[in-house]
Amino acid sequence: MNSAGTILTVAAFASVPLWLHDPYLMNALITTGIFIVGAMSLNLLLGFTGQLSLGHIAFFGIGAYVSALTSLGFDVGLPGGFRIVHDPWPPLAGFALAIVIAGLCGYLVGRLSFRVRGAYFVIVTISFAEVVRLIALNWVELTQGPLALTNIPSMTIGLPGVGSLVLRTKLQNYYLVLTIAVAAYVLISRLVHSHFGRAMRGLMENETLAVSVGIDVTRTLTLAAVISAGLAGAAGSLYAHYIRIIDPEVFAFINTVTMVIMVISGGKGSLAGPVVGGMIFGLLPVVLRPIMAPEAQWMAYGGVLIAILLVLPRGIVPSLAQRFAKRRSLPETAVSIAFAEPRTKEHA
Amino acid sequence: MSELLQHLVNMLVLGGTYALLGIGLTLIFGIMNVVNFTHGVLYTFGAYIMFIVVHQLGLNFFLALPLAVVAGWLLGAAIELTLLRPLRGSDIDTTMLVMIGAWITMQSGTLWIWGGVAKSVATPFPDAPLVLGPVSVSWLRLFVLAAAASLIVFTYLLINRTKLGCAMRATFQDQDTASLMGVNVDLIYTSTFAIGSSLAAAAGALLGPVYVIFPQMGDLAAVKAFAIVILGGLGNITGAVIGGFILALAEELGAGYVSSGYRDAMGFLIIIAVLIFKPTGLFARRERVG
Numbered sequence: 001m002n003s004a005g006t007i008l009t010v011a012a013f014a015s016v017p018l019w020l021h022d023p024y025l026m027n028a029l030i031t032t033g034i035f036i037v038g039a040m041s042l043n044l045l046l047g048f049t050g051q052l053s054l055g056h057i058a059f060f061g062i063g064a065y066v067s068a069l070t071s072l073g074f075d076v077g078l079p080g081g082f083r084i085v086h087d088p089w090p091p092l093a094g095f096a097l098a099i100v101i102a103g104l105c106g107y108l109v110g111r112l113s114f115r116v117r118g119a120y121f122v123i124v125t126i127s128f129a130e131v132v133r134l135i136a137l138n139w140v141e142l143t144q145g146p147l148a149l150t151n152i153p154s155m156t157i158g159l160p161g162v163g164s165l166v167l168r169t170k171l172q173n174y175y176l177v178l179t180i181a182v183a184a185y186v187l188i189s190r191l192v193h194s195h196f197g198r199a200m201r202g203l204m205e206n207e208t209l210a211v212s213v214g215i216d217v218t219r220t221l222t223l224a225a226v227i228s229a230g231l232a233g234a235a236g237s238l239y240a241h242y243i244r245i246i247d248p249e250v251f252a253f254i255n256t257v258t259m260v261i262m263v264i265s266g267g268k269g270s271l272a273g274p275v276v277g278g279m280i281f282g283l284l285p286v287v288l289r290p291i292m293a294p295e296a297q298w299m300a301y302g303g304v305l306i307a308i309l310l311v312l313p314r315g316i317v318p319s320l321a322q323r324f325a326k327r328r329s330l331p332e333t334a335v336s337i338a339f340a341e342p343r344t345k346e347h348a
Numbered sequence: 349m350s351e352l353l354q355h356l357v358n359m360l361v362l363g364g365t366y367a368l369l370g371i372g373l374t375l376i377f378g379i380m381n382v383v384n385f386t387h388g389v390l391y392t393f394g395a396y397i398m399f400i401v402v403h404q405l406g407l408n409f410f411l412a413l414p415l416a417v418v419a420g421w422l423l424g425a426a427i428e429l430t431l432l433r434p435l436r437g438s439d440i441d442t443t444m445l446v447m448i449g450a451w452i453t454m455q456s457g458t459l460w461i462w463g464g465v466a467k468s469v470a471t472p473f474p475d476a477p478l479v480l481g482p483v484s485v486s487w488l489r490l491f492v493l494a495a496a497a498s499l500i501v502f503t504y505l506l507i508n509r510t511k512l513g514c515a516m517r518a519t520f521q522d523q524d525t526a527s528l529m530g531v532n533v534d535l536i537y538t539s540t541f542a543i544g545s546s547l548a549a550a551a552g553a554l555l556g557p558v559y560v561i562f563p564q565m566g567d568l569a570a571v572k573a574f575a576i577v578i579l580g581g582l583g584n585i586t587g588a589v590i591g592g593f594i595l596a597l598a599e600e601l602g603a604g605y606v607s608s609g610y611r612d613a614m615g616f617l618i619i620i621a622v623l624i625f626k627p628t629g630l631f632a633r634r635e636r637v638g
Contacts, residue, residue: 052441112623113623116627120578120623120627122383123571123574123578123619124619124620124623126571126574127571127574127575127615127616127619128616130568130613130616131617134609134610134612134613137609138607138609253567257448260448293460295456296460297456298453298455298456299452299453299456299457299460301452301453301456302448302449302451302453302454302456303449303453305445305446305448305449306431306446306450306453309435309449310434313438313442
């Protein structure tokens with residue numbers, strides 16, 4: 001891995017608030033960063049196991065709702081006269097719970113749909129997202145339904161000896177998101193270069209062969225789904241504590257599609273792909289907003305998705321990496337692309 | 349008891365259109381191996397054709413249905429020729445993502461042209477429902493049931509009694525052999541996609557006047573169609589018909605006896621239950637368990 005390129009990129013991102021003071025652009029960067037974490041988690045599944053989760057926003061939304069409810073507290077009645085009363089906990093506990101519960105949902109969805117291959121995982125994840133959306137909409141006592149959960153506290157970090165720091169400003173949240181994004185990037189990159197990562201890629205390239213050398217398919221895929229869902233949950237938690245209001249609209253399918261477009265355009269199966277694709281499609285609405293109606297923007301999104309698949313089916317980063325790999329006369333395999341990509345990031 | 353009878357009658361009406369949706373999707377999946385995400389948009393498209401023909405062109409209500417079928421056929425053929433034909437031989441994920449792109453583009457286009465306000469279609473049927481003992485059903489719904497049933501029978505005959513249907517079935521079984529026997533596989537693909545699309549448009553044209561018409565109406569219809577197809581087994585037409593009625597029954601009973609807010613969740617619960625207990629679908633023809 002070319003760690004110099006990675007460090008340089010992180011340093012470049014870290015310097016942004018020094019020269020960019022426009023609050024609207026900062027806001028766009030923060031939400032883009034959050035969605036990039038979501039896209040990275042999607043890429044772990046789509047790019048490294050070949051399984052497309054089209055309900056990925058469900059894990060994101062569950063993370064958001066869990067984190068918000070943990071830090072707001074709730075009091076709901078259950079059938080049979082029971083009541084669950086929960087007093088507010090610090091947002092950091094909500095963040096941790098968001099990861100755990102989203103991961104658990106990833107486990108359930110994975111166990112359910114990896115019994116069969118083919119389009120099932122796609123359809124189960126869509127269905128799951130829709131069920132979760134309906135619950136968020138209809139279980140008004142817990143989620144406030146369409147009235148939304150409001151006044152979600154900002155993320156608070158306890159510092160030993162100093163007391164606690166409440167991250168209210170855009171600047172603080174920018175660095176929080178950047179930190180989490182870098183952590184997620186490092187986690188995924190270590191993961192895909194581990195034994196487990198090779199098992200995942202082996203499965204994607206040739207399942208029969210992978211099974212014959214002793215890889216447990218269902219276990220590997222389910223574990224990937226758990227980690228991916230947990231990461232998406234973390235992104236959702238960040239979103240809840242930054243935006244500070246959550247309604248069932250967060251589960252809109254278009255949000256999943258946005259993540260899918262980020263991954264596909266950047267390059268699935270490449271570590272930097274979601275970052276590059278995410279920066280493009282996260283900031284594209286900022287550019288398009290003054291010149292196009294929202295409907296036209298979505299039309300453009302769909303058109304761009306089709307165009308990328310037809311013209312650049314492997315995505316931006318792998319296509320660039322291939323060019324570099326050719327120069328270094330490496331074979332064009334997924335592995336060489338995964339290894340070669342950090343150096344392309346500074347050029348992308 | 350009378351309440352149950354009423355639910356069963358509603359189930360028949362709903363199930364007919366669901367079966368149409370399911371047949372279209374399962375044909376396309378079974379023969380072309382394409383997960384067709386534009387199916388819901390075609391459904392919406394059919395409903396808007398109904399609206400345009402009746403309200404903007406001022407033509408007869410009964411003329412609108414055949415026009416919607418033809419328009420769905422044309423749009424389906426156009427999608428197949430422009431988007432799927434260049435991707436022949438690509439993996440299932442690529443075609444699926446392209447279909448998602450087409451869905452977003454077309455749905456946003458619908459929203460752009462007609463706006464997000466829900467529209468309703470005036471029908472020539474009397475407002476007073478037909479009352480048969482404890483059960484009442486509107487004339488419009490009866491028409492929907494009759495039209496859906498005839499379209500199902502028509503499709504069944506098309507697949508099982510015509511030369512085109514024979515070529516489609518041959519392509520479904522073995523594309524290479526069919527091609528060697530002189531079947532023009534490209535033509536079969538285009539016809540399949542066009543037929544599936546026209547069925548979706550017909551379902552939309554039929555259910556549009558029953559409910560209201562809005563650009564996102566197809567999203568839920570598409571996911572329901574997926575539920576039906578999973579239920580009946582991917583690529584199984586009879587399974588899709590039965591699956592359509594089972595889903596309609598589950599929705600009617602769920603809405604009637606559990607909670608109407610979760611009516612639309614029934615399809616997903618069915619998908620989940622089928623995957624737990626019988627992952628090949630209830631009427632599986634092909635082994636798909638991995």
